[in-house]
Amino acid sequence: MQIAPPQLAAHLQRGLKSLYTLCGDELLLRQEALDAIRATARRQGYTERSSHTVAGAHFDWSEVLAAGGSLSLFADKQLLEVHIPSGKPGKDGSGALQQLAQAAQANDALLTVVLLPRMDKASKAAAWFAALESFGVVVEVQPIERQALPQWIAQRLAANGQRVEPGEAGQRTLQFFADRVEGNLLAAHQEIQKLALLYPIASAPALGTDAAGASVLTYAQVESAVLNVARYDVFKLSEAVLGGKPLRVQRMLDGLQAEGEAEVLVHYTLAEDIRALTRVKLAMAQGRPLPMALREQRIWGVRERLFERVLPRLSDANLARLLQDAHVVDGIVKGLKHPDWPSSGWNALHRLALALCAVCAERVPAAGGQRGANPQPAARAQ
Structure with missing residues (x-):
């Protein structure tokens, strides 16, 4: 089963599945998806978490399988995270992942999350990825392209109670912002958070806020605050x-x-x-x-x-x-x-x-x- 990142919040409200696979190269969006799963898991009693990073061809998968099969003395539910930075689990890893995917269906006390980079067509056709997709939920994070970046920034500002000026002036501000942070979404997020600290929401409508009390950012404010952190491919x-x-x-x-x-x-x-x-x-x-x-x-x-x-x-x-x-x-x-x-x-x-x-x-x-x-x-x- 596959869902898009924007659908994840609504999906989690309906209840957790036992297996999730998060893949994509956009680290910020992948981390936010992982944080959402972790937060939901904590609320539902998954109080213990173990994390394993697959490094090298000689990684010992028995530790991962043991962690997935063991019960804690202090918690009856646990979250198991498996990070595979290369996206290539190898022969042993392929078998282990298929075993974990099948075991997840029979163990209500275990929530497994597998984290992968962007997967190519050949990797998606592999038996281990097919098992993850068949027995769990796959969330594939796509990069934010340059033409979509101004709208993404506007949405993030709105989540902080901020917006740019209406009309052409606001579009110019968003385009400038996008030019400064293109290709570096983590830094873009930091710059948006910085603006929230510099120009917080007013407690009552006043100069620099709209009728709803949202902080209205001018071009000059964004120009003076946002650093040039763009990274080009x-x-x-x-x-x-x-x-x-x-x-x-x-x-x-x-x-x-x-x-x-x-x-x-x-x-x-x-x-x-x-x-x-x-x-x-x-x-x-x-x-x-x-x-x-x-x-x-x-x-x-x-x-x-x-x-x-x-x-x-x-x-x-x-x-x-x-x-x-x-x-x-x-x-x-x-x-x-x-x-x-x-x-x-x-x-x-x-x-x-x-x-x-x-x-x-x-x-x-x-x-x-x-x-x-x-x-x-x-x-x-x-």
Whole structure:
């Protein structure tokens, strides 16, 4: 049985099951789900808790099985937590988890929670995961994507009795907040808690509160209080570039550089997009339908939608120039110089990313019209 994280609270109100599996890479949301299960368990008499972290291939699963089968002298109900950071329990662990899943149905005094990272398709097809899903409840935590982050922040602020200003001013505040905390949900939570301490709910409606007494946050208050704790994923850079969002691209590149990301990895991400666009364009020229060409290049999900939007905007000349630029930048990030390009690897990466971004942001020209000249992102590349 699978449920979404927002459904967990209502599910727990109807009663605890004997087995839960929490999986996902978003640590804050996974921890909050675990805290909700723990709190419900305490209220229902599970006063003893044991926790085991599976580390290495030689982990002794007999300790976990013994903990699940033993009765405490001081409590008649216990909570057993099994953390598997790698998501790979191994052969012994596979058997142990299947045994725990089956035993959970026959032991009302034991509540078992298994914690896993994000699971791929192959792992979900394994016998041990199928047993966890069959005999218990699986809660799969999904990351909060950038476009959903402002709404998530607004909901968290509302839970603290706070909100931003109405209309465009409030949306600007939420977008600024999201830019500051993107990719770092734990830090985002801390910043929201900090705002609750700095600007608490007034005891009665007053200046800075709405009619209900909620604290109204201004852009200036958020700007002065919220730290820049964003963490960027190099593979998310691809979405920003193909989406034609130059300001976001520059911000992500600056963040990746500050975090010490390898220049060659950033270049590989950009170059692979250019190569993939070229291969799909060539396949279409040879008569393949776009969906088939995308599947052949293993492009799906968000990238598939971006490719579908971008490909009509790209000419063969654009792609040839971008391929040549990617070749030049490959040399620069490996220490070679080029007379027409910046000597700094990061400046060269800015120039390549913004060149691709500019082409992706262009409008498809009307019939008989001419494509506008590509804007030159020279300010970053000088």
